[in-house]
Amino acid sequence: MTLILASRPNVYANSPLDRLAPRRDDPAWVAERLADPDSLFIPVWRSRNLVRGHGGEEPEAVYISGATAHTLRMAHGEDDAPWAFLGILETRAVFAIDISAAEDPVPLLPPELGTFVDLRAVGWGVPRPEASVLAHARGLMHWRQRHRFCGVCGNPCEIKSAGHMMQCTVCNAQHFPRTDPAVIMLVHRGDKALLGHSTRFPRATMYSTLAGFVEPGETLEEAVRREVLEESGIQCGAVHYHSSQPWPFPGNIMLGFYAEGLTEEITLQDDELKDARWFSRAEMRNHKALGFDLPRVDSIARRLIEDWLAHG
Template identity: 40%
Template structure:
């Protein structure tokens, strides 16, 4: 990867891969029309997983054309009659005008025999970092929408059941007619560095040994993003910070979040841990972090996450140079 720049380029899930064509969602027959078109591509969402074609399998996967290893691709298909009975979500169109839908189905309760859908299902954390921009957008959008629908089946005003409208982008109450939009919870995530250029990493309460990462927390009502960074750092480890700088953001559909990445400078002081949130925290020099990472004493964050990219930016290179995935 080489030395990383001031921001976080090529952040997984952050690049647009489809034109969402929001103006089409209000068409009353949009889903019917697209489900009748064999050129429409459909992604089945089973719980939090989707069918994926993996490199080395017995079906074709995308090749980068330069001799590099083949990457996983979503196993998309044409519409089938049974799709009309499921929750259908319009995701958008690509540059060629091909439309993409997601069909939300329950996760399989038991493993299926070889060749069944079970063996092709993968989670976004497993494959998201290696998907194309188009496939990453399709997976992340479908998962976030399906998660929202699964938990918002009733009106928050009167408790009456709601129904999906606008091609899956709204729900309407059948009693009072109120409309409810998909929810996104904003979280800040930050690399905190001291005056000796050491990075602060913490292990969350309930995390396993060796699982250290940067601090993070949710934005509260009436709060700016920079204020949330300062508040979360002070609450979790007792430090004051300054020089808060935005570095990038990433959709994180687990279940419905947006991670907004920052770096900040600590003004000194003793670490005072919020025990309900933080099990331990410590400062690392670059050499110390490389040593314990190479020794396997800490586990790196997944390649999908902005947390890993924040650490790599501070470290100056890809973590895979020290501890290959």
């Protein structure tokens, strides 16, 4: 089995931030950065990010000033809106701030700043460091919004560690941001690779790599083999790591692999896949003419396919 290396970083990877984790537990330092007029803020509104140039021009992440962030928070009486320190960009502190309580934040912003969009609709196409910062903000704010109460005793939690930990006000249990690991794999055998069509795909003609969550007590390689067998009935042998991609939709890390297919007969095992097929390299390169689509260009699934195509 030929080892295929990642040809370039994935979208939402390669963050330019120094997360500076030791400073999270320094309240005085954090307060100074919050009040610093040079600090940058990334607003998140109902899981959407502020992007300029979406829908035609080259997309660009938008950072706002502390004054603008304060205006957004106060406009709907939420000066205690969820926030978190993300890190340092060159010399400036960067914070995420959730303004989801606003019914419509657009009138509160200068029109040239951009619009709030779902990151998955942006279509970055190529790795952009700023895309990883937006993904970071989205994922962390999603966690903050959904962990306001203790999972142990049900009482309210309060923010700690500059937004990176929630502590119960009664039992003192500490809750940290969670990232759920998921394996995503291109199974190949000879000059063909296995792609499936899920009932969850937004396009009826799209075929993509198989994927699934890692279960407790399971290695990544075991998860790859189990998921492929469960979904397609194909048995896998050697499994090789390719790369990973943060996927904050809502809070996953996608761990990409290539897996050697040992069998060819496809047997759909559950309701996860509506269809699965072996595609040759020629068919994948000519997929539009043949009437099927490949995964979106900002996904690790597409990267696995493209790097495999480049090696044959």
